[in-house]
Amino acid sequence: MSPSLLWFRRDLRVADHPALAMAAENGPVLAVFVLDPTLVSTSGRPRASALRDALLALDEAIGHRLCVVRGDPATEIPRLAEAIGAGTVVVSADHGPYGTRRDAAVERTLAEAGRGFVRVGSPYAVTPGRVLTANGTPYKVFTPFRRAWYEHGWPAPADTGSESAEWLDPAEIALPEHRPDTDRPLRDLLRSTLGTGDSPLEVCESAASAQWADFLEHGLPGYADDRDRPDLDATSRLGAQLKFGTIHPRTILADLAALGPTTGLGTGLAESRDAFASELAWREFYADVLHHYPSTAGGNVDVRWDRFPWVSGDHADEAFAAWRDGRTGYPIVDAGMRQLLAEGWMHNRLRMVVASFLTKDLRVHWRRGARHFMDHLVDGDLASNQHGWQWTAGTGTDAAPYFRVFNPVTQGKRFDPEGDYVRRWVPELRGIAGAAVHTPREGGHGDYPAPIVDHAEARREALALYDSVIRGA
């Protein structure tokens, strides 16, 4: 049997891996990861560090047989395939705009040499493009998508393709006879390409499994009640693991289903299970939207917004810098932005609050905020990030009603009721007890910077401008 080449991308695990199973079934396998300069340069330090560690862990998990090369995949993959005489290159499908183009180019080059390119599985429970309305058109509204997505269903982890799909023993994967030598130790290559900094989160298959098991036992029961509370540790933080594929959403959904029928669960747990599954559905929805409309990675879903008067010039630069550095004068916004810079992560509630503030209060283009998030989030995912921003900005799927403008003070008081979260990230406010921390100047703490905009006034202006966009004025 001729060897095949397994090209890892966003599927850095061994368990429940249909592409790996298929490759291994057909003979010797060379496992490859390509450090693509185009992707590395847009990754941001936290994700680069996480990728480095995930690759080291994957290499160890497959008996130090991972072949990592640096370069353009359109050159490197065909070159390696030729070096080992691979008949086929196997991948988990990628549906992003860049990945789709890249894979098409690789597939063409391979075909010219008579080699196959096979896509098996994807990083989603339901492959983007599979869930369609009765008319055969993509969904543009989340709720109907979620219903159809549930009804579509997904394979259980155990039947993802073949007998050997589950818990494949990496030691049993044969290597091709002429395995290309890598020119230097993997750790050095990864550190020189992806940096030496600490990753904000341990991203690898074993950490992902442990993290999910821990959340399932301890976090899920309170999820419905506490998930919006940034002062508590009430979310799963699995985003980064899903982004790199160190755990597959199918695995998570199977464990949720295994909790049993809703009637057997307490109402709290049943509600929490639905809420958590919904978050996965959002991830799949946005991947589906991006798959169907690749231009929305940078352009407005609702093109009427193309004429919205975002601010520009020095004024925009100053407003953006104040937002980015966490000195807007609104404690909950400043706390969130500082957490992002310090931790490479921000609570989802605050992602909405700060995104609303940048786009509605400061009227800076959502794309600029989205870029900043991608530069700093360890879990930064193009589809979820760009569409989450568009949702908040009002330019996206199911455009926000014009009246939905987050009030940063109200949001702070509601979701950080004791003020603990603000004090954790804004040390200069630690002298203020309780929820008063959300309105420092009311308590005579005049040393905290004044709000850079008056929210009530900014809200009125944003609503008026929204009106002009919708009416085409």
Next chain:
DNA sequence: TTTTGAGTTGTTCGA
């Protein structure tokens, strides 16, 4: 084809 129901995550105002 037409009709109908609904749309993650909010805020403000007035009773």
Next chain:
DNA sequence: GTCGAACAACTCAAA
């Protein structure tokens, strides 16, 4: 302090 109504009109999805 709490609660319900108002905030518009449109698009989407399904019957």
